[in-house]
Amino acid sequence: MRRFLAILVYLGMIIFLISISTCKSQETKGYERHLPSADQKTERFELRFSPKWYPQAQFAGIYMAIEKGIYDQYGLDVSLKDPLSGEVALSLLESGQIDIANFDLSQAVMTNCDSTRIVNIGQISQKNSVLLVGKRSRGISSISDFNNKKLGIWRRTSHIVTEAFIKKNGLNVQMIPIDWSVQVFIQDAVDVINVMRFNEYYQLLQAGFREEDLFIVDLSDYGLEIPNEGFYVTPQFFQEHPEECRAFLQATIDGWLYAFSHQEETIDLVLKIMHDANIRANRAHQNWMLDNMKEIVMPSVAEIGILKRKDFEKTVEICHKYSNLKREISFEEFYPYAAK
Amino acid sequence: MKNFIPMPQNKEEHSLTYQLISFIFSVMLVIFFCSILATRTIYSKVMFKSQLNNMRHLVHERIYLIDGIMDKVETLARTSQDLIVNHDLSPEEIERYLQTLLTENNQIHSICLADGFDSGANPQVMYTVRQRFHSREIINTDYRYQDWFQIPYLTGEPYWSEPWVDEEGKGEMVISFSIPFYTTGKFNGLLRFDIELKYIQGLMTNNINFKIGNNFIVSSTGTLVAHPDQRLVMNQSLFSLSQEFNEDSLAKLGTAMTSGKNGFIKIGPNSPFKDSWIYYQPLVRNHWSVGIALDEEYLMKDINLILFIQTVTYILMFLTISMVIYFRTKSVSRPLKALVEAADRIGSGDFNFHIPQSRSSQEIAALSQSFSTMQASLKEYIDKLRVTIEEKNKIRGDVIYASEIQTKLVPENTIHPFGIRDLRVYGILEPAGDIGGDLYHYFLIDEYHFCFVVADVLGKGIIAAMAMTMVSTFLPSIAPFYKRSSTMLKELNNFLCRNNLESNFVTAILGVIDLRSGEMEYSNCGHVPFFIRKIDQSLHKYNETHSTALGVFENIDIGHDVIKLDIGDEMILFTDGVTDAMNINDEFLGIRGLQEIINNLSTTTPEDTAHQILKEVHDFARGSSHVDDITILVMDYKHPGGVLHS
Known part of the structure; x- marks a missing residue:
C-alpha cells in the first residue's frame, strides 16, 4: 500500500513538473508569436490609455502588463491617463489627446447612435456587474418598492442599462446623479444605489452591511446581461494602427493572465498604485475585486478579450427599445475584427 | 527469617x-x-x-x-x-x-x-x-x-x-x-x-498616561479615522480588517461601534488589534465611536508578576523544607540503621551482638532499650527451646521404639494361627498416633482352648499403651490357670485396679473357644458389641455386657455367655474407634452403620472382611478431623473356604 502511494506521489510530481514546463513554454511561445521584430522593439509605439475609473484591481491586467514589460515586448509604450468616461473621453479621443478609452458596451453603442465615432478593439468585461441595492431596513424588499424612491446613479459613467431596467419594469424613480462615494446611500440620502458587484457592493459590506441587510437586484437576472467595459478607439486610429491596437489587446490579455496567476503580487502593486494616488484601499477589498475580475474577464479562456456577436446584438436591441437608438448598427462596423 | x-x-x-x-x-x-x-x-x-x-x-x-x-x-x-x-x-x-x-x-x-x-x-x-x-x-x-x-x-x-x-x-x-x-x-x-x-487624531494621542496598545476612532461605517498605525487610517474599516485577517471579533466590534453601543470586547490573535481588550463608546455629536485597546499581555503583566513571585516563593519553601527534612531524617536514621544492622545480626543468630545505645532522641533510646530486652529474652527463649527440643526428640525416639514394641506384642497375622485348622484369624490395629491404647490378642490356653481378647484402654498415648501392654502380657500368663473368660477378666480387673496408676479403665471382650465342641464362652466388660456373620450371610449381634469396664472397681463379679459356633461362623470384633468414626458432618457411624457395612460384605476370608470394613470406615470418615485407634479382629470357625484352603 505504502509503495503504491509513493508511486502515485511520484507520478503526481512528474505530471505537475511537466505541466509547469509546458505552461511556461506556451507562455513564452505566446509572447514570441506576437513579438514584433527587434527593430520595432527599439522604436516603441506610444499609446495613451484612459481607464474609466480610479486606480483599482479593475485594471490590474493593465498595471501588470506595464509593470512586467509586456507592452514593451509588444513594441508598445503605454501610458495611463486620468480616468475618463463618456462625452469627455470621446472628445479627447477625437481630438487625439488620448488614443484608447474605456466605454461600457451600451454606452459605446449609444455613442455611435448617429455615426460610427468609436470602434471596439477588445472586450474586457464579459459579464454584467451592475447591481441595484436597497436597505431592507428602509422597507425595500422587492422591485416595486423602488417606486417613488431616490435612485443614486453614477454621473460620470454609463447608466443606460440601469435606465433600461427602470423602464422595462415600469418603475417611477427619482434618479440622483452621484459621484463615487457610497455615503449617500449609507446616510439615507438616496434609497437605492447603483453599484458594481466588485467594488461599491463590497464597500457596503466593509461598512458593516451584511448581505441579508440588503435587497439586491442583479440586472443580469432581468434580461439585461450586457457586459461592461471594453477598449475603444476612433475608426481612423484603428485604420491607421490596426497592428498596434491588436498588440495592445494581446498584451493586456497577457497582463490579465499574469495577474490572475500571481494574485498576491498583483494586489501588492494595485495597493501601491492606489496609495500613491491617495485613494483609500485595503487588501480584502482589492482581493475581492480581483477574484470578481477573473470571472468577469475570463469566464473561459476562449472568450477573453473578444466581443461576442450575441452580446452586441442584445445591447443594440436594448438600446433600440429603451434608449434613443434609431439606426441599425452592424457588428462589423462596431467591431472591426469581426469583419476579418 | x-x-x-x-x-x-x-x-x-x-x-x-x-x-x-x-x-x-x-x-x-x-x-x-x-x-x-x-x-x-x-x-x-x-x-x-x-x-x-x-x-x-x-x-x-x-x-x-x-x-x-x-x-x-x-x-x-x-x-x-x-x-x-x-x-x-x-x-x-x-x-x-x-x-x-x-x-x-x-x-x-x-x-x-x-x-x-x-x-x-x-x-x-x-x-x-x-x-x-x-x-x-x-x-x-x-x-x-x-x-x-x-x-x-x-x-x-x-x-x-x-x-x-x-x-x-x-x-x-x-x-x-x-x-x-x-x-x-x-x-x-x-x-x-x-x-x-x-x-482630532492629535486629541487621541495627547496625555495618555499609561501604556495603551491602540487607541482609535472609527467613523459611522467602521472606517478607522484615527489609529497609531497611519497605514490603516482611512484605508481600513473594522470590517475590512476582519475580512483581511479572518478575525470575526473585529466584525462584531465594528457592528457594536457603528450601532452606537458601548462596552468591552476581546479581540482574537489575528489583526493589528491582536489579543487585546477594547473598550468603546460612541461620540455624542456624530455616529463615530472611540475605542481604546489594551494589550492583554500588559493587562496581565501585574498578575503574571505576582504569580511568578508566588512560584519562586513556593520553590524556595520546598527546597528549604526538603533540606531540613533531609538532614534531620539523616540524623534520626543513623541510630536506626545501626539498630537494623544489630537486628540483622541477632536475626542471623548472633545473640551476643552489642546493640548500640543512642541518645539522639527519647524514642530511639527507648527503641534501643527494647531491642536489648528483646535480645536478652530471645536468647533465653532460644536456650530453653533448644533443651525442650532435645528432650522432645528423646521422648519421640522412645515413643517410636514403644510403638515398635507394641506392634510386636500384637500377634502376627497368619491364616491358621498356631496351626489350628478350624480357625482363620485376621486382626488389624491402627493407632491414632504413634502408639495406641487398643489391643487385640489371641493365644492357645492349651491344646483345645483358643483364647482371644479385644480391649480398649481409655485414653491415648504412653499411659494407654502401657496399660495395653500390661493387658496383653498379663492375660497369656494367667490363662492356663483360670481358663474361663469370666475368671480371667476378674483377675485382670484386680490386677489393673492394683497397678493402674492413672486409673485408666479398660473395656474388653474376652472369649475362649473350645476347638473340639465349637462352644465359645465369652465375657464383655463394658465393650462394644460384636457380630457373628453366619455362612448364610445372616448377622447376629451380641451386645450383652457382663460387667462394667475393668480397672475401676476391684473384686467385681463378671458373668459370661456361651455360644455354640456353627460351621462357617465369622466373628467380627472391634473397638469403639470403628463405631465412633465421624464423617465431615460430625455424624457417628454407630453400630447400625457398621451393621450395614457388614451386611453388604461379600468377602470370604477374615482378612478380606477386616480390610473391607476398615476401608468402608475410612471412606465414611474421609475429610473428618476426628481420629481414634481402630482395632478389628475377624475369626471364622470351620469355614468351608478355610478348611478347603488348608
Missing part, C-alpha cells in the same frame, strides 16, 4: 527521607496549584476590572475632548447659519464675521459658504494660512456631488461628514459639519465648517 522478608529493590526510593520529601512535595504541589488558581482567578478579576475602569475613564476623557470640539464647531456653525439666514447682512459682513471665527478658533480649519444656490452663485471657501485670511470661489460644480454637500442637500439635515480631502481649500483631510439653509422653504445654500482630521 531474614530470607523471607522481601527487601525493597531501590533503597533510596523507599527511604524515610525520600518518602517524606515526596509527600511534602505532593502536598505543596497541590497547595501551589490551588493558590495559583485562586490568585489568578481573584486577582485577575480585580486587576482586570481596575484596568478596564482606567480604559473607560480614558475613553470618557477622549470623548469629552472630541465632543467638546465638535459641539463648539457645530454651535458656531448653527449661530452663523442663523446670522446669514435671519439677519440682513451683506456678503462682506458675512465674510468678515466668518474670518473672525476662523482666526479666533483654531479648531476651525476652514469654512465654506454656498449662499444663493438658486441664483447660481458659486460657493466660497475660506481659510487662514499663517494668520493670513484666504477666500476662494469654487468654480467647478463637482462639489455638488461631494458628500458634504450632496447629503445635507438631499436629506435637508445637518451632516457630519466622513473624512475627505478638501482640494479646493488647504488640500488637507478634514471632517465637515454641513448645515443647509432654506429661503421660503427652498434649499438656497449651505454652510460648512471643517475640522482638520489631524487635530
